[in-house]
Amino acid sequence: MCCRSFRQTHRSPSSSQCQHHRGGSGKMFFVAGNKAGQGSGSDKKSIYQKFRGYELMDKRRTETALKAGEDRAIFLGLSMMLCSVMMYFLLGITMVRSYAESVWTEETVCTVLNSTIMADINCSYNCGVDCWRSSKFPCLQVYVSVNASDRVALLSHNEDVLEKNSECFYVPKCQKEQTVMHTLIVDIGERLRAQQQVPCFHDPLERQEAVLLTQLYGRAAVFQSLFWPSCMLAGGLLIILMVKLTQYLSILCEQIGKISK
Structure with a gap:
């Protein structure tokens, strides 16, 4: 009986140590797994932020290019309208005046x-x-x-x-x-x-x-001389109206996209 008690007392520390080691290893594995999950989530978040940043940069570049093109188109339309007005003025004081006074x-x-x-x-x-x-x-x-x-x-x-x-x-x-x-x-x-x-x-x-x-300076001559300035005026006005319509449609699509989100 003494031997059995001695054996039991001798084995108990080892079993307790094993249990302690098992419990400790489980905790360590859980902590390590938790840390690994947190690292993969942060990596995914950083990659998403990078892609989001690239998308925002591309969007800004596209908006800048579109704005520059729209400004040039409006400037072209205004220039055409200004040239047509000047041609109307010159023809008005020369050909149209001579035709009216004939x-x-x-x-x-x-x-x-x-x-x-x-x-x-x-x-x-x-x-x-x-x-x-x-x-x-x-x-x-x-x-x-x-x-x-x-x-x-x-x-x-x-x-x-x-x-x-x-x-x-x-x-x-x-x-x-x-x-x-x-x-x-x-x-x-x-x-x-x-x-x-x-x-x-x-x-x-x-x-x-x-x-x-x-x-x-007959009717046919006056009509032919006023035809091209009229075409230039109509073309410049059409360019400006198309640019304004494009801007309005883009703003409308953006508002609809925000509402749907």
Whole structure:
């Protein structure tokens, strides 16, 4: 019995130590596992933050690039509108004003009565720096009968020719070769005689006795000159409206995204 008691007393410390070691190892394993789980969570959080930072940086770069493009588009639209306004101003004080002040407003048909070459008219042409020489061209006079008013008038090619010489139908560009100008005027006279009836513009109030074959600043010329500035103005306005519409839609999509989240 003494031996048994001695054995039991001798074994008890070892068993208690084993139990103590087992309990201690379990605690150590639990603590180590907890620390490992905490480390993996922090690593995942740091990786997510990095990706989130990259996404924010990319988003900021994209927004900056879009804002710069929108500013350039608005600047382009405003520049186009400004250029069109300047062109309107220039055309308004030149072509549109001449068209508004013109008295040859009514178009009719004129019958050619007489087409003859009169005396030669002196002219001068440029032969170099501070060099001018004289030449001559034949003066073609054309008389027509205005069918709308049954009156006889002198026909001129356009307003510019009428201002240069009211007696001649056409004033060619002065040049050294007189034969060339003479041939040109003779050809014009023959064509008018062969055609007999030509469209013409006259003053219905008879403030001007002359009649014009063509209008230098007519409706077609004014329309063609105002067409391109109008297109430029419409294009600039359309660019600005598209940019503003894009900005409005982007803000609306962002608000909808925030509401859905």
